[in-house]
Amino acid sequence: MTSSELLRIAVPNKGSLSEPASGMLREAGYRQRNDSRELVLQDPDNGAEFFFLRPRDIALYVGSGRLDVGITGEDLLLDSGAKASVVLPLGFARSTFRFAAAKGSTTSLAELNGRRIATAYPGLLAHYLDTKAIRAEVIKLDGAVETAVRLDVADAIADVVETGTTLRAAGLEIFGEPLFQSQAVLIRGVDAQPSPAVDQLIRRLQGVMIARQYVLMDYDISDELVEKAVAVTPGFQSPTVSPLRTAGWSAVRSMVPRRDTNRIMDELWDIGARAILVTDIHACRL
Numbered sequence: 533m534t535s536s537e538l539l540r541i542a543v544p545n546k547g548s549l550s551e552p553a554s555g556m557l558r559e560a561g562y563r564q565r566n567d568s569r570e571l572v573l574q575d576p577d578n579g580a581e582f583f584f585l586r587p588r589d590i591a592l593y594v595g596s597g598r599l600d601v602g603i604t605g606e607d608l609l610l611d612s613g614a615k616a617s618v619v620l621p622l623g624f625a626r627s628t629f630r631f632a633a634a635k636g637s638t639t640s641l642a643e644l645n646g647r648r649i650a651t652a653y654p655g656l657l658a659h660y661l662d663t664k665a666i667r668a669e670v671i672k673l674d675g676a677v678e679t680a681v682r683l684d685v686a687d688a689i690a691d692v693v694e695t696g697t698t699l700r701a702a703g704l705e706i707f708g709e710p711l712f713q714s715q716a717v718l719i720r721g722v723d724a725q726p727s728p729a730v731d732q733l734i735r736r737l738q739g740v741m742i743a744r745q746y747v748l749m750d751y752d753i754s755d756e757l758v759e760k761a762v763a764v765t766p767g768f769q770s771p772t773v774s775p776l777r778t779a780g781w782s783a784v785r786s787m788v789p790r791r792d793t794n795r796i797m798d799e800l801w802d803i804g805a806r807a808i809l810v811t812d813i814h815a816c817r818l
């Protein structure tokens with residue numbers, strides 16, 4: 533396979549998206565770099581070529597059609613204004629984009645009129661201010677925007693908040709509604725043609741997410757209680773029910789959400805299920 537036939541995939545090279553993105557691709561069976569200075573990596577066995585780029589630049593490469601797909605933050609995609617759209621939310625790097633100001637200083641959005649707001653996401657902020665008809669000065673910074681208020685470069689900030697630890701440490705508090713809820717996403721150019729290679733990548737990544745979110749549960753139950761038990765473990769499509777060697781008993785196998793594992797085991801036990809076993813799913817295609 534020549535390089536031009538490989539699916540060209542953009543992957544964050546730094547920051548909070550980088551490790552989880554590469555980890556997910558690795559779990560999906562792709563090669564990933566071992567040296568953080570590597571900028572391009574070919575994986576001909578899987579028909580893929582990876583370009584390690586700044587997360588902020590990825591939407592531009594994908595939107596311009598130079599690369600086929602990419603992983604970036606949904607907030608970065610919106611901020612870029614690039615002609616790319618989300619094809620698959622990836623469920624990590626979840627964050628909220630919010631306004632914050634010095635404790636007790638600002639309580640409502642309207643107070644931002646005529647004020648200075650520092651952010652590393654000027655596109656996202658300007659779009660939001662527009663929709664709310666607020667006229668404010670946008671101060672573009674690269675990062676660590678929380679410090680801008682203390683140093684009087686801005687009256688308020690608009691930034692990524694996860695736990696709120698950074699805000700609290702800077703003596704700030706959030707106000708107003710969230711501007712945006714973000715997570716890592718797989719993106720494609722809006723004009724991109726349908727591609728079996730992209731569809732396969734999507735199925736692989738979906739497989740990783742399902743394998744992380746679900747476990748396999750097996751249990752034995754007497755035949756007359758099967759209906760009651762499978763109501764608790766309906767599975768993805770339908771649970772597998774097979775006869776046990778002991779007459780009058782069945783074995784049931786079903787996928788259940790990982791976070792509900794213990795609650796479901798308790799419920800099954802109370803119904804009368806025994807030999808309840810839970811196993812990790814390593815990979816899947818549903």
Ligand SMILES: Nc1ncnc2c1ncn2[C@@H]1O[C@H](COP(=O)(O)OP(=O)(O)OP(=O)(O)O)[C@@H](O)[C@H]1O
Binds near residue numbers: 546607
């Ligand atoms: N603390 C966080 N928790 C969850 N997601 C975050 C966090 N910080 C940043 N992100 C997300 O990461 C993406 C930003 O990528 P970027 O590489 O710029 O992250 P970063 O950690 O700020 O990197 P750097 O500060 O080194 O430039 C955005 O989608 C943003 O929502």
Ligand SMILES: O=P(O)(O)OC[C@H]1O[C@H](OP(=O)(O)OP(=O)(O)O)[C@H](O)[C@@H]1O
Binds near residue numbers: 677697699
């Ligand atoms: O609510 P928290 O859990 O504290 O997380 C949010 C912080 O994490 C990110 O900062 P990062 O460390 O990436 O630094 P940066 O501001 O330079 O991007 C983000 O910009 C916030 O500052």
Ligand SMILES: [Mg+2]
Binds near residue numbers: 547675
């Ligand atoms: Mg950052």
